[in-house]
Amino acid sequence: MSDSKTGETDDERRKRGRAPDPILPGMVPPKITAPKPVAISFWLWILAGVVLVAGQIALLVLKQELIDGILKNLKEHPVDGQPADPALVASGVTTLLWMLFGGAITFAVLFALFAYKAREGTRSARTVLTVGAVFLVLVELLVLGGSLNVFLLVATLLVAIALILMYLPSVSDYFPKVGRNLP
Template sequence: MRPPKPVSVAFWLYVLAGLVLIAAFGYTLTQQETVAQALIDLNTTENLDEEQIRSGVSTLLWTLFVGAVVFAVLFALFGWKAREGARSARTILTVLAAITLLLQVLLFPTSVPMLAASFLAVVATALLYLPSVTGYFPRQGPPAGGQR
């Protein structure tokens, strides 16, 4: 059975959201020296030297990049599963979209790429809950015979 059009569009929006995340944090990774220098210039703590700041920036940016890749893979994987009609995939995508939105609001409120990725994920999630596609994600009832 072919997935409804909103479910197919949602899948591609999730893929796009993941690609935006990877591109944004990949670009930030290339700006490692600029970020480190800005933090060194802002540093007022005597017990933090330049090397510690540079090391911390490097670790943080690589962690954010790996996190973006993980989110992109999860968006694609569960987006594909949702295309196949898996109700649990829809639930997981809802949680991932909520986490992306929270990260955007709490940690990156001025980041345009994070805002774009969050927007794409939220729109994709909304498409999965449209009344026209509810029948595509059937409820799982108890097994036949009423036994568990």
């Protein structure tokens, strides 16, 4: 699609930091072809979200084994010399696992949404994905203590690769920086 006044294409307008022409009712939206690294990155973000959710489903399936392991550990190493209440431990673990499941679904949806927008060339979506990746790593290291969760490690690796693909020099023109003074 080109601007009727200047004869520019949407890609040329994007390189100058301008938005594409609006799509009016009845008009067919132009086909945007993302560079191959950005397209691959999109699918890696989707896969990372799926892996996160699958990992939480696996934890929910293995919930009783997790509860038994915590109870065994508390029996061997009691806190303040008090025996642990199995019902309280089971309730706490169940609540934690469902909260983590909700968080994984939230991450997956946000990854999909902003990866889609980044595939369209939206620079701010790439920035949001970067912040999401940093947040995922911080959750892994600080909240979960770097525990060995294969699903979380695989998702983090996929996110890292997807992020690197979005910052390659060959795709920098696809995510134009908007200057202070628009031309």
